[in-house]
Amino acid sequence: MSMPAPLEDWIARQYRFSAQAMLEAVSATQITQIRPGFGQTVTPIKGSIVASPVLAAWDPDPDYFFHWFRDSAVVIDAIRVLHEDGTLGPEALGHFGDFVTFSLSLPHREPVTDRAKTKPDFAQYLRPEGEITAVSTRDVAAETRVNPDGTLDISRWSRPQHDGPALRLIAVLRWLSSEIPLDDGSRTKAIRLANSDIDFILRHLGEPAFDMWEEEQGQHYYTLRAEATALARAASWLQDAEKAEACRAAVSTLHRRLDGFWREKDGFYSSRLTGDPTKYLDISVIFAVIHADDTGPLHSIRDVRMLATLRKLEKLFDGLYVINQGRPENRAPAMGRFASDVYFSGGAYYFSTLAAAEFYFRFAAECTGDLARNYFAKGDAFLETVRAFTPESGELSEQFDRNTGQQVSAKKLAWSYAAFVTAIAARNSCDEVQ
Incomplete structure (x- = not known):
């Protein structure tokens, strides 16, 4: 059995593909x-x-x-x-x-x-x-x-x-x-x-x-x-x-x-104040700080309570999805949206898993020494997960099934490609860590 290509090689190839595939959604007048x-x-x-x-x-x-x-x-x-x-x-x-x-x-x-x-x-x-x-x-x-x-x-x-x-x-x-x-x-x-x-x-x-x-x-x-x-x-x-x-x-x-969205007894930021409690712990909170990319001490990458929220999400999906069971040590859990998700497979999303990677790369850039290297490695572990469920073609749909890992829902989702681009940009900003 041949050894997989180094992660760096795959990233470079997938980045180029993602850039071009994303542009197919732009001004699609044809x-x-x-x-x-x-x-x-x-x-x-x-x-x-x-x-x-x-x-x-x-x-x-x-x-x-x-x-x-x-x-x-x-x-x-x-x-x-x-x-x-x-x-x-x-x-x-x-x-x-x-x-x-x-x-x-x-x-x-x-x-x-x-x-x-x-x-x-x-x-x-x-x-x-x-x-x-x-x-x-x-x-x-x-x-x-x-x-x-x-x-x-x-x-x-x-x-x-x-x-x-x-x-x-x-x-x-x-x-x-x-x-x-x-x-x-x-x-x-x-x-x-x-x-x-x-x-x-x-x-x-x-x-x-x-x-x-x-x-x-x-x-x-x-x-x-x-x-x-x-x-x-x-x-x-x-x-x-x-x-x-x-x-x-x-x-x-x-x-x-x-x-007011911090839930002290649960140890995470809630995505909402009312409504379905199974949606309180929701990857949208992580997207919030990534998309905002603010630099303040609270409600940002620097907020340790945000790190606690992501760890809660990792634990949730680690136990929820069959594809996360028995995974190799170099891979992080595939990430979804929230516990009660039933949309299509109710499974893992490329952009959710990439959001976790981007968070850790941005967090690594805020740290020094071993902490920076450890969080950078966490980001790479999520990229390894994306890599494992990306076909040779490089195409990224919206989801990959929580049980089989097969792509489901919308094909060639522009957001999936955009999430890959910004995750790798965050990784590249960690020059001193690599």
Whole structure:
């Protein structure tokens, strides 16, 4: 039996593949999705980012041919990372400019569907007409997702959701504050989009919204953490003193609320304050600090209570999934979302397992000596797990089955590739540890 290639070799190969595969979801204008049940044909326009470019119709794979506000923000941020490390050239700037233009154009007001063409058995999934016409341009970002042709989603879905505008604001401000040479048109539009997202967050601050998994409406750690970071960065960026002060005041309020998510008796940050207790321990909390990438002592990588939360999650999934039983010593547990997850296999997610890896790489960068090396090794252990369940092709779906390890759910998930890109970028920032 041949020995597996060194991890470094696999990382380099998978990184290149992930970068190109992720771009298949960006401005996928050559693909058309036909939804005969709704009498709908959707062809993406430039700047849209579909969650998955692989057409499906819940047959059994899910239809992810939508521009999710959260997922697209994660992808556009990963494109920045790829440009800064030299993997992508000037085309990255074009993708960002198109993304900003698309975002500002929402929603397009062409007819979204001919309701008369909806098949009778699909009528139950059709969104009420009044709900669609009530969507205002300034609040379209609460829609969770739109069609990649810029029209509103006509299906019943979990709305409103407020993490998307916050993540988009964080991503756009990173582009604006970087040394990337944006042209004047893209920069002007990006500033306009950033101000729009700031206004959205301030306008809806504290309102209940759906969690990042789009299952429960309420107050959620992930959303509040993203909003706090977005507004803190906005306050430093804004030249409007009054608006900047409003942002700072909101950040103080949000941090006080975030403190309330710590469950002392359980030893972890809860993903929510009410609702299903089986969802309290949820990987979304780890995503919150990774996506926010804040540097404060609390609610960040530096927060030892966050490390305790991740360890609780590791223990949970270690005992929950068959694929984690008897694993080699060099592999960490495959990670999912929360204990009661039943979506598809209710199993391991590539982006969840990569989030754990990225957390440990970022934590290693905050340490020195043996501690830094130990946490770096923890990150590599999660990469070994991803490697073990990645086919030779390099393709990453949304999940890999908790019992068999076979890929399930949406194929070629853009977020999975973006998560790989940012995890490796975090690993590369640990130069002194390697």
